[in-house]
Amino acid sequence: MRCLSKIFQPVITIPKNAKIKNTEITCKSQKLLLECGLIRPTGPGLFTILPLARRALDKLENLIKSCIEAAGGQRMAVPSLTPATLWDKTGRLQEIGPELIKMEDRHGKKYLLAPTHEEAIADLLADVGPLSYKQLPLLLYQISNKYRDEARPKHGLLRAREFSMMDAYGLHEHEHCARDTYSALTDAYHTLFRTLQLPVHRVEAPSGDMGGPLSHEWQLPAPAGEDAVTVCAACARALPQGGACRTCGGDTAEVHSIEVGHTFLLGSKYSAALAAHCTPSSGPPAPLYMSCYGIGITRLLSASIEALSSDKCLRWPDAIAPYSICIIGPKEGSREWETHGIASISQLYETLEPARPGDVIVDDRHHLTIGKRLMMADRMGYPYIIVMGKAALSDPARYEVYRSCDVTASVQLLTTTELLELLSHKDSQRIKIKNVY
Amino acid sequence: MRCLSKIFQPVITIPKNAKIKNTEITCKSQKLLLECGLIRPTGPGLFTILPLARRALDKLENLIKSCIEAAGGQRMAVPSLTPATLWDKTGRLQEIGPELIKMEDRHGKKYLLAPTHEEAIADLLADVGPLSYKQLPLLLYQISNKYRDEARPKHGLLRAREFSMMDAYGLHEHEHCARDTYSALTDAYHTLFRTLQLPVHRVEAPSGDMGGPLSHEWQLPAPAGEDAVTVCAACARALPQGGACRTCGGDTAEVHSIEVGHTFLLGSKYSAALAAHCTPSSGPPAPLYMSCYGIGITRLLSASIEALSSDKCLRWPDAIAPYSICIIGPKEGSREWETHGIASISQLYETLEPARPGDVIVDDRHHLTIGKRLMMADRMGYPYIIVMGKAALSDPARYEVYRSCDVTASVQLLTTTELLELLSHKDSQRIKIKNVY
Known part of the structure; x- marks a missing residue:
């Protein structure tokens, strides 16, 4: 018989306006997770995940795995320690700069703790040699800790410096094949959020520095969110900013939201910079067309709590309650x-x-x-x-x-x-x- | 239907004496894992785990989880990024020195990438405040990547710089309670290795700098091993060096072996240095009596291949074959x-x-x-x-x-x-x- 008295759950009460490890308590999920003995900060933006939260995380990881594998994903694992030279080749060593955690090994070789792995995946495929078009499309994914030296980590697990993330990489001959994978992953995301019973909105997003022609953010409305999404009050669809809902004509409102996932068509920015080629059905080898897909796992866990809980009581998606x-x-x-x-x-x-x-x-x-x-x-x-x-x-x-x-x-x-x-x-x-x- | 043609398995042939990413091929498991498209080096002592090996690793992790949880373990997760000050307090920042991967964050605060977590666990328990004796014993474990800046990484996954490890920490009121946990974990290890059908020997070991009065290494005989274990040719027991087998009188032989696990009674070295106390049934708060238990997961995977395979053909424990x-x-x-x-x-x-x-x-x-x-x-x-x-x-x-x-x-x-x-x-x-x- 599993008994609660045996579980390590150091419950605390946080006095109003108190700081924990020099960090302000700024949102509901952060406070509830701390007070209920589910997480414990070890420094700014760094958290120990205690046993009950770790169980929830296991469930969430398994759910994500099954959705990504149903879309054809093959799990693998790339090291977190990434040679800095790879990021230099794509220009991101400079671009992302201070957000990267960097170090040198005992021989003076430079590394960074990767926040994402486009470079590492492109380098792997370059190393393996040109893939034949017959081997494509390929969808590789991993679940691992990622690192980002946030200037101001806040909101507990919502903006941490070490966090768990699912990152998947699609490898294709052409953009139209990449769009098929993109569509399969979009379905996988919808399945995941439907299973979690979370009203996550898919919102068109600028690709920014990532490289490609198409990108969506996956936004969960919650008061503590640092993003915003325009939704129709009547049919709950996400909309471009301003104006009435084109689907049902209902009124729209802008609400705070948390980005829990992102999907990108990347084009050949990374594959060209790192010489990751494929041998097409005709013609000479050409850079692979890449796409990538991320879900912040520890962030999604806390975002779902942020969205569902009251000030006093934790609420989880049924599928991931401890x-x-x-x-x-x-x-x-x-x-x-x-x-x-x-x-x-x-x-x-x-x-x-x-x-x-x-x-x-x-x-x-x-x-x-x-x-x-x-x-x-x-x-x-x-x-x-x-x-x-x-x-x-x-x-x-x-x-x-x-x-x-x-x-x-x-x-x-x-x-x-x-x-x-x-x-x-x-x-x-x-x-x-x-x-x- | 799952089909092999869809699996990312970049098979290669390595010419004799060739180096891969400046690393010599020095053992069977390293060569087979590379040639069969199961791992791929990304730098010295750093490896991408490709999909088929990742499947094997999943199975091994699940097996380890179930053995450790059957012994009462509660899974949690401590960050890899550990404040250097914690290791300074126990003296290990100096002792382990160049093997630690160290870095500073954007504010100049010093961190290391933990190779093990005695300090972090003791700090957590200090932070939580004295545990009551009623809450003890407690067994916390995690499965995560650990880091060690090996001077000369070698033998592929057998001596890597980023590697997956199960580490468990027992927290007790007295040494005799710690010995009970030690015994339960010893049984869990035996169950694990029996399930894997691997002849792993438990060998008494000096505790070295770890602190406590008792320690065992868990050694798997294999030609590429950098350790050695004396075994009886007749009854296959591990023995202290020299002399005949006391159990059956058979001849003994020293064979190379790979350390795949370690168990320690730690005493109060870490809890005293970091003020992790318990409130005993009588008397004032006192430092917790700690024990710890490690299994190198990626090392065990490759060690089992090293022990079971021929030069030409991979062999796995049935339970973890991809x-x-x-x-x-x-x-x-x-x-x-x-x-x-x-x-x-x-x-x-x-x-x-x-x-x-x-x-x-x-x-x-x-x-x-x-x-x-x-x-x-x-x-x-x-x-x-x-x-x-x-x-x-x-x-x-x-x-x-x-x-x-x-x-x-x-x-x-x-x-x-x-x-x-x-x-x-x-x-x-x-x-x-x-x-x-």
């Missing part, structure tokens, strides 16, 4: 405790575990009242909170079921059969937490 | 091809897939002969190679089944029913590859 189900047994010494005790808790745990394997936790701090533990579970945002209250003594036993996503306003009293039925539905009716204690 | 099953269909234009063609290949794939979900690959390079593809599959070391040769036309169809681990010397001819039966046994009889073409 545990799906939290069981709260009776208080030690209560009538329910005396009648059934720990055996009935363990029995309920064993019954529910197969419905969410490895994903059920018991709040075994039985010296605390049910009400106190329910309040804490609500604050943590477990999608299903199951309380063994008075009705657990009736025959058949009934459990109080609270959903952390509020749609209606009452608690359900369910038998184990009904509970298993509820858990078998993916989009079961959601019930608002209302602490009855 | 794919479990490789299907080789008939050559285009052959009688078998004309009779059944691609439909029968896809049918066999669908039949076998459920036995090894996501882990079956088809060598769809049908323009190549079966013999050529069988030779390549043997070189790659897929645990099961299934050839649709002449007998696939008989009724019922029979397939040639080759096992990459050689025990007997013949190929088996099996129907799909027999094949599924074979795949359902974990320790099925192993059959030596013998190319009959």
